[in-house]
Amino acid sequence: AQSVTQLGSHVSVSEGALVLLRCNYSSSVPPYLFWYVQYPNQGLQLLLKYTSAATLVKGINGFEAEFKKSETSFHLTKPSAHMSDAAEYFCAVSDRAGTASKLTFGTGTRLQVTL
Amino acid sequence: DTAVSQTPKYLVTQMGNDKSIKCEQNLGHDTMYWYKQDSKKFLKIMFSYNNKELIINETVPNRFSPKSPDKAHLNLHINSLELGDSAVYFCASSQDTRGLGTDTQYFGPGTRLTVL
Numbered sequence: 001a002q003s004v005t006q007l008g009s010h011v012s013v014s015e016g017a018l019v020l021l022r023c024n025y026s027s028s029v030p031p032y033l034f035w036y037v038q039y040p041n042q043g044l045q046l047l048l049k050y051t052s053a054a055t056l057v058k059g060i061n062g063f064e065a066e067f068k069k070s071e072t073s074f075h076l077t078k079p080s081a082h083m084s085d086a087a088e089y090f091c092a093v094s095d096r097a098g099t100a101s102k103l104t105f106g107t108g109t110r111l112q113v114t115l
Numbered sequence: 116d117t118a119v120s121q122t123p124k125y126l127v128t129q130m131g132n133d134k135s136i137k138c139e140q141n142l143g144h145d146t147m148y149w150y151k152q153d154s155k156k157f158l159k160i161m162f163s164y165n166n167k168e169l170i171i172n173e174t175v176p177n178r179f180s181p182k183s184p185d186k187a188h189l190n191l192h193i194n195s196l197e198l199g200d201s202a203v204y205f206c207a208s209s210q211d212t213r214g215l216g217t218d219t220q221y222f223g224p225g226t227r228l229t230v231l
Contacts, residue, residue, distance in 0.1 A: 032216045043119070043205055043222035044158075051217040088156060094216035100146045100163040100170040101209075101216035108156045 002027040002093045004074075006106035014114055019063075019078040021109045023091030026072065032094040033074045034103065035065055039087045047089075050074060061085070086113045118142050119223035121206050127229045128196055136191045136226045138206030146170070147189040148207040148220065149181060158205070164189050193228075201230045 007022040025031050032051050036044040048059025055067040065076045074091060088110050092103040119140045128134055140147060148171075149161040163171035167183045178194045193200060206223040 034219075036222075038156075041225075043224045044207075045222070046219050049217070049219065090158065096216045100148075100165050101218070102148070102160045102163060102171055102173075103150075103158075103220060104160075105158040108158075 001104070002029075002031060002095050003104055004033070004091045004093050004106040006089075006091050006109050008109055009107065010110045010112065012112040012114060013081045015083055016080050019076070019081045019085065019111065021076040021089050021091075021111065023065075023074045023076065023106060024072050025074060025091075025093050027093060033065075033067065034092040034094065035059065035063070035074075035076050036090045036092060036105075037087050038090065038108075044090065047076070081111075081113045083113050083115075086111055119206055119208055119221050121204075121223040121226050123226060124224065125227050125229075127231065129231055130196055130198060132196050133192070133194045134196060134228070135193070136204055136206075136228070138189045138191070138223060140187055140206075140208040140221070140223075142208055142210070142221060144208040144210045144221075145186055146209050147183065147186075148209075149189065149191050150205040150207060150222075152203040152205060152225070154202070162189075162191075196228075196230045198230050201228055203227050 003026045034049045035047040048057045050067045058064045091106040146165045148163045152158045161175045162181045164183045180192045203225045207220040209218040209220040
């Protein structure tokens with residue numbers, strides 16, 4: 001079964017600083033990888049996804065992630081943090097299952113942005 | 116113009132009761148899901164339906180019974196509620212008829228269930 005591991009349950013950065021949220025995957029087949037963001041008391045929203053096209057994936061709100069097969073990683077970055085980026089971030093891998101697919105999520109990383 | 120909606124948003128009930136959570140999507144998707152998010156924010160899939168057919172059942176206790184009256188709706192009925200059922204339940208949908216795994220899943224706002 002495929003899985004993802006998110007290193008760091010809590011990351012704190014200053015406004016304007018680089019954001020780096022780490023995600024490593026385990027998969028016996030080429031993975032499809034996703035980053036979702038969850039703002040307080042809301043549902044999940046897709047930031048970006050990797051589906052075996054370009055290894056550098058650009059998403060919404062200035063986020064991007066790079067798929068590195070040699071490192072089995074799919075880390076999420078943003079050059080300059082904004083206060084509005086404070087949220088819970090989830091990395092996920094997609095497992096095919098018949099005529100559906102299921103997302104297996106990491107344990108999440110809470111991003112705190114300070115002034 | 117909400118894409119995936121759930122009702123109710125909050126549900127507080129006593130142990131042993133039976134309750135239902137409703138989900139509707141207006142995206143025209145064929146596949147719908149239920150996920151459970153526990154108190155530590157861990158998200159785990161429970162069920163998936165494709166065009167009213169159960170596709171994924173992740174060893175969820177049979178007290179949980181999903182029902183899909185049509186492909187735009189997926190409801191979750193829970194019998195004999197237990198303390199451990201307290202969680203946030205998310206509905207999601209995707210246009211993923213071939214199970215390729217590449218399609219985006221769109222999530223509802225969640226239903227916070229508290230069992231006393």
